[in-house]
Amino acid sequence: MKKIAFVLGMTGQDGPYLSKFLLEKDYTVYGLVKRYSNPNLANLKFLGIENDVELVTGDITDDNCLNHLIKSIKPDEYYNLAAQSFVGASWDLNKTTSEINALGALNSLNAIKLHNPNTRYYQAGTSELFGNSGNDMQDEDTPFQPRSPYAVSKLYAHWMTINFRESFSIHASNGILFNHESPIRGKEFVTRKITDGVAQIKCGLSDKIILGNLDAKRDWGFAGDFVEAMWLMLQQDEPDDYVVSTGTQNSIHDLLNLAFQSVDINDWEKYVETSPAFKRPAELHSLCGNNAKAKRVLGWEPKTSFKELVSMMVEEDIKRYTK
Ligand code: NAP
Ligand code: G4F
Numbered sequence: 001m002k003k004i005a006f007v008l009g010m011t012g013q014d015g016p017y018l019s020k021f022l023l024e025k026d027y028t029v030y031g032l033v034k035r036y037s038n039p040n041l042a043n044l045k046f047l048g049i050e051n052d053v054e055l056v057t058g059d060i061t062d063d064n065c066l067n068h069l070i071k072s073i074k075p076d077e078y079y080n081l082a083a084q085s086f087v088g089a090s091w092d093l094n095k096t097t098s099e100i101n102a103l104g105a106l107n108s109l110n111a112i113k114l115h116n117p118n119t120r121y122y123q124a125g126t127s128e129l130f131g132n133s134g135n136d137m138q139d140e141d142t143p144f145q146p147r148s149p150y151a152v153s154k155l156y157a158h159w160m161t162i163n164f165r166e167s168f169s170i171h172a173s174n175g176i177l178f179n180h181e182s183p184i185r186g187k188e189f190v191t192r193k194i195t196d197g198v199a200q201i202k203c204g205l206s207d208k209i210i211l212g213n214l215d216a217k218r219d220w221g222f223a224g225d226f227v228e229a230m231w232l233m234l235q236q237d238e239p240d241d242y243v244v245s246t247g248t249q250n251s252i253h254d255l256l257n258l259a260f261q262s263v264d265i266n267d268w269e270k271y272v273e274t275s276p277a278f279k280r281p282a283e284l285h286s287l288c289g290n291n292a293k294a295k296r297v298l299g300w301e302p303k304t305s306f307k308e309l310v311s312m313m314v315e316e317d318i319k320r321y322t323k
Pocket of ligand 1: 010012060084177179181186
């Protein structure tokens with residue numbers, strides 16, 4: 001019998017990469033898509049899987065809808081990747097962010113408990129939980145100090161996942177994922193904003209990129225590598241929580257250097273401006289994940305270097321402007 005996976009967040013970045021990975025493992029993949037007047041399946045099309053997944057209409061904030069879908073799909077594995085995932089927007093959208101990210105996780109866990117308790121649950125957690133921890137590297141034992149409404153909403157989902165595991169024996173795991181990017185990353189996130197901006201500059205379509213805090217440091221990996229760790233968590237006998245990261249850190253200056261270098265521009269400073277409009281009410285300065293547990297228990301390793309990731313993203317953005 002083919003295994004059935006239900007992926008929420010199907011139109012985003014990770015949903016399509018995870019679905020492609022699961023299809024290659026011969027899963028039947030259902031994907032939740034919100035109702036739109038103009039559906040956006042561009043990311044599924046980019047990976048060539050738009051006709052291989054079963055799309056169902058729904059919304060994670062609608063508990064009736066999830067109850068009905070769990071009853072009818074009866075998934076073996078449920079990947080909750082649905083979110084208002086842009087930290088920068090979460091101050092203005094704090095209620096929406098909480099309804100989707102926090103209560104959406106609760107709706108999911110309740111639907112599983114009530115209608116198919118053997119479904120294994122993956123919660124898309126985040127390194128944003130750590131805040132400005134003060135540690136050089138963060139691991140599963142680092143205390144959480146969330147600094148944005150986004151991070152606070154994900155903290156609720158993190159603990160609710162653990163609560164359902166401990167109270168009702170649901171196989172529910174938290175992936176605490178550090179930043180991961182790809183050519184289908186949303187253009188508001190800093191990596192894609194830069195690679196898209198560099199591509200436009202290279203193609204003569206623009207002459208500047210306007211950014212916020214250039215001193216922030218992140219542990220950036222490739223989404224295509226990270227989705228394997230999500231799947232591996234649900235293959236373990238026991239549910240647990242894992243940091244997933246590359247263990248290397250770069251600054252936005254490093255990102256700019258590599259992105260511009262990949263198109264042979266070495267004097268990038270003249271193309272980059274900063275504006276307070278892209279700064280946040282509370283910044284998170286430095287993140288770098290210790291992935292020892294994921295390596296040891298899951299046997300997971302990141303495969304793509306930061307340099308390869310940035311080149312891949314710039315290359316794809318240039319293709320989009322030169323088609
Ligand atoms: P993304 O590109 O922003 O995708 C989010 C997805 O959630 C989209 O498909 C979006 O649909 C969907 N969604 C939003 N509101 C929904 C609702 N009410 N009901 C159902 N679906 C809804 O995010 P991502 O980068 O793929 O990340 C996947 C998950 O991992 C998110 O939970 C994110 O918070 C978490 N995470 C991401 C990273 C990272 O670096 N990428 C790191 C740690 C954790 P629409 O497009 O239709 O709005
Ligand atoms: O690319 P970002 O918007 O990603 P951020 O805030 O780290 O969040 C992403 O990763 C999290 C995991 O740690 C996920 F949970 C979350 O869903 C999302 O995927 O910003 C990265 C850094 C920040 O410090 C920001 O202030 O880049 C800085 N930055 C500087 N200029 C900018 C800009 N960020 C954006 N988006 N746009 C700018 O112009």
